[in-house]
Amino acid sequence: xxxxxxxxxxxxxxxxxxxxxxxxxxxxxxxxxxSITQPIAVLRPANTDQVAAAVKWxxxxxxxxxxxxxxxxxTGAAVPTAPSPSAIIALERMNAIREVDLDNNSMTVDAGVxxxxxxxxxxxxxxxxxxxxxxxxxxxxxxxxxxxxxxxNALRYGTARxxxxxxxVVLPNGTIWNSLRKLRKNTAGYxxxxxxxxxxxxxxxxxxxxxxxGAYPYNRTTAFVAIASVEAALHLLRCLEDQLGQVIxxxxxxxxxxxxxxxxxxxxxxxxxxxxxxYLLIEAxxxxxAFDLEDALMAALFEANENGLVQDAAIAQSVGQRxxxxxxxxxxxxxxxxxKSAIKCDTAVxxxxxxxxxxxxxxxLIRCLPNVRPVPFGHLGDGNIHFNxxxxxxMDAETFMQYRLQLSxxxxxxxLKLNGTISAEHGIGSLKKHRFENGTDPIELNLLKSVxxxxxxxxxxxxxxxxx
Numbered sequence: 498x499x500x501x502x503x504x505x506x507x508x509x510x511x512x513x514x515x516x517x518x519x520x521x522x523x524x525x526x527x528x529x530x531x532s533i534t535q536p537i538a539v540l541r542p543a544n545t546d547q548v549a550a551a552v553k554w555x556x557x558x559x560x561x562x563x564x565x566x567x568x569x570x571x572t573g574a575a576v577p578t579a580p581s582p583s584a585i586i587a588l589e590r591m592n593a594i595r596e597v598d599l600d601n602n603s604m605t606v607d608a609g610v611x612x613x614x615x616x617x618x619x620x621x622x623x624x625x626x627x628x629x630x631x632x633x634x635x636x637x638x639x640x641x642x643x644x645x646x647x648x649x650n651a652l653r654y655g656t657a658r659x660x661x662x663x664x665x666v667v668l669p670n671g672t673i674w675n676s677l678r679k680l681r682k683n684t685a686g687y688x689x690x691x692x693x694x695x696x697x698x699x700x701x702x703x704x705x706x707x708x709x710x711g712a713y714p715y716n717r718t719t720a721f722v723a724i725a726s727v728e729a730a731l732h733l734l735r736c737l738e739d740q741l742g743q744v745i746x747x748x749x750x751x752x753x754x755x756x757x758x759x760x761x762x763x764x765x766x767x768x769x770x771x772x773x774x775x776y777l778l779i780e781a782x783x784x785x786x787a788f789d790l791e792d793a794l795m796a797a798l799f800e801a802n803e804n805g806l807v808q809d810a811a812i813a814q815s816v817g818q819r820x821x822x823x824x825x826x827x828x829x830x831x832x833x834x835x836x837k838s839a840i841k842c843d844t845a846v847x848x849x850x851x852x853x854x855x856x857x858x859x860x861x862l863i864r865c866l867p868n869v870r871p872v873p874f875g876h877l878g879d880g881n882i883h884f885n886x887x888x889x890x891x892m893d894a895e896t897f898m899q900y901r902l903q904l905s906x907x908x909x910x911x912x913l914k915l916n917g918t919i920s921a922e923h924g925i926g927s928l929k930k931h932r933f934e935n936g937t938d939p940i941e942l943n944l945l946k947s948v949x950x951x952x953x954x955x956x957x958x959x960x961x962x963x964x965x
Contacts, residue, residue, distance in 0.1 A: 501558050502538065508550045513590070515539040524585050526568060527576045534577045536563065536585050543590045545665060545673055545704045551586050552702065553671035560584045561960050562669075564698035566640025567611065569632035571841055572926025574697045575640065579961035586702060588639050595705070597622050601679050602710045603662055608639025608703050615708065624710035625784075627654035627746070630922075631830045639703045645695035647922030649780075649826075652878030653746040656922065657694065664690040665705035669953040677707050692948065697924050698959040700952040714746075714782035718791040719819045720798060723773035723809040727852045730777055730877055733806045737779070740797045744790065747780040748878035749826050755874035758887060759828035768822065771809030777877070778826050829874050833885055838894035839872075840886040840901055842908045846917035848880040858884055858911040865907060866900050868892075881921035884908045909936060925963045934964060 506514045515521050516538045524539045537560060540551045555562045561583040565575045577583040591609035598604070599622060606615060612633040619626040628641065630648030640646075642664075646657045654660070663678040676690060693701055724730050727750065734748050753774045759765070769776075781794055791812060801807040813819040833839050846854045859871040868889035875882040886904050888897035909919045913936050925933045934942060945964055952958075 498537065498558075501554070505538070505540065505551065505554045508554065509540060509542055509547050513541040513543065513547070515541070521585075524565060524568075524587055525576055527570075527573055534580060534583065536577050536583045539585045539587055541587050541590050545591075545667065548586065548588070548591075548667045548702060548704050549671045549673050551584075552667050552669070555584050555586075556669075556671065556955075556957060560957075562586055562698075562702070562958050564588070564639070564643065564702045564959060566609070566637035566643070567632070567635040569636040570640065570644060570926065571843070571923045572920075573928045574644070574924055574926035574959070574962050578927040581960060583960075588637060588702075588704070591704060594618050597624075597710075598679065599624070603679050604708045604710055605663075605677060605705065606638055606708060607705055608637060608642075610638050612636050612638060612641060619710050620713060622710075623713055625713040626660065626708060626710055628657055628660055631827045638706055638708070642694050642703050642706060643696065643698050644924035645922070647876065647879070647881060649747045649749065649876065651876060651881070651922075652748055653743065658691055660709050661690060661694060661706055662709055663707035664693055664703060666693050666701040666703050668701045669955075669958045673704075674701070677705060679707055692952075695924070697926065697963050699949055699963050700958065702958075712784035714784050716784065716786055716788060716790050717780065717782040717819075718794050719781075719813040719822055720777075720779045720794060721768050721811050721813075721822045721825070722777040722779060722798065722807055723769050723771045724775050724777055724806065725773065725808055727775060727855055727877075729806045730775065731848065731851065733777070733801050734878060736801060736806070737781075737794070737797050740800075741781060741790075741793050744781045744783045744788075745779065745878065746782045747778065747876075749778040749875070750877035750882070751776045751778065751826060751829065751874045752872065754870060754872045754887075755829045755885075756825060758832045758872050759825065759830075761832055765821070765825050765828060767825070768811040768818075769809045773808055778822055826874075829872075830883075833872075836887065838888055838897050840905055840908075842884045842886070842905065843881070843920050843923040844884055844908060844912035844917055845879070845881040845921035846912050846915040848878070850915040850917070851877060851880060851882065854911060854915055854917070855882070855884075857914075858908055861907045861911060862886060862904060865903060869900075869904070879921075880917075884912075905932065927961045930961070930963060930965075 542548045563585045565587040588609035591607035593607045595605040666674045798810045870887040872885045
């Protein structure tokens with residue numbers, strides 16, 4: 498193997514090829530603690546040609562390829578879990594912003610650029626890139642596209658795939674497909690970029706992207722709201738859209754149990770006097786400076802309070818207070834990262850079905866395991882609820898793990914009953930692969946497998962991820 502390693506070192510450079518266990522350790526630090534298969538090497542190419550060379554080298558040496566971004570995923574998709582010998586291709590050195598085109602409202606970037614760096618570069622140019630989520634300070638653009646990340650603003654702006662004009666991809670045979678087009682409209686043939694977005698590195702390795710930009714929404718207002726029920730929350734969302742127009746960018750639902758779970762990580766004070774079982778974090782934004790957005794939202798919430806939809810509300814009066822509101826939401830997710838025994842789910846159902854889904858799932862979980870703690874929260878506006886589950890307070894983690902598959906299956910099945918999905922924004926990875934295959938229509942599953950075989954007939958790209 499050393500002769501083969503010498504060849505890839507010659508192609509990429511000594512610092513780009515890691516083989517010592519101590520050097521590779523940080524590339525195996527998956528958030529979910531999945532069982533890792535030690536790779537032969539971690540390859541760190543600096544440009545697209547080097548990625549192509551790395552892919553060809555892996556194929557020549559019969560190594561599986563595991564593409565890796567910022568390691569913020571929650572499904573075990575970016576670390577080697579298959580028994581076959583493998584190499585990780587980490588894109589952290591591909592971190593250039595290639596171009597910002599203000600006339601075209603686009604930005605061309607390497608796949609290893611961190612999401613928050615895209616935000617900063619866009620803002621510096623007076624533009625806005627709307628994809629936002631809790632891992633944005635370390636997640637990379639390539640990983641966001643490979644999982645079709647959703648985040649907090651999908652209600653208004655859509656998911657990651659809606660933010661992309663063009664892609665550059667290294668295919669499983671090492672060929673470079675350059676489709677870094679800036680076109681807003683193109684109906685010539687199949688739109689191939691959408692096959693790679695959401696494919697979790699199973700069809701190819703995304704190395705670059707042309708991202709859509711928009712005018713920066715300097716006019717923004719944020720509210721923290723107590724509501725009586727999920728039905729009231731849905732009604733409130735539609736009322737706000739009717740009164741304010743399409744300016745609602747985030748509409749986050751948090752159960753009381755979820756806020757309490759986050760409080761175990763960081764002590765945060767609720768900005769409301771009224772206590773409730775359900776809370777909302779609402780954000781509205783626009784680039785229109787003449788629109789008094791804060792007054793409009795305040796008037797709409799006051800009317801909703803008069804009509805019994807809203808129990809209490811507070812509107813952020815400063816950037817710091819807005820950040821405090823968002824910290825209440827983000828520490829929920831942090832709490833689940835810290836608690837390795839907790840079950841993390843990423844379901845979505847049609848928005849109108851959310852009340853039924855939340856009730857039915859909580860009831861089924863408690864029937865299965867009395868005193869279990871359902872902890873739902875998430876993006877109510879687009880139907881994506883993280884119906885997470887914490888162990889009973891009097892049960893140790895090891896005992897709770899025995900119920901993991903049974904409880905996860907309940908969450909999945911209740912979503913599928915309502916024509917939902919088991920993965921709205923995290924992907925399938927290795928952790929949800931069998932659950933996905935078991936819950937997917939056989940015709941759809943065969944189509945997906947046919948696509949994978951067409952791109953990667955030898956099965957080298959990210960095996961044990963998404964589908965076999």
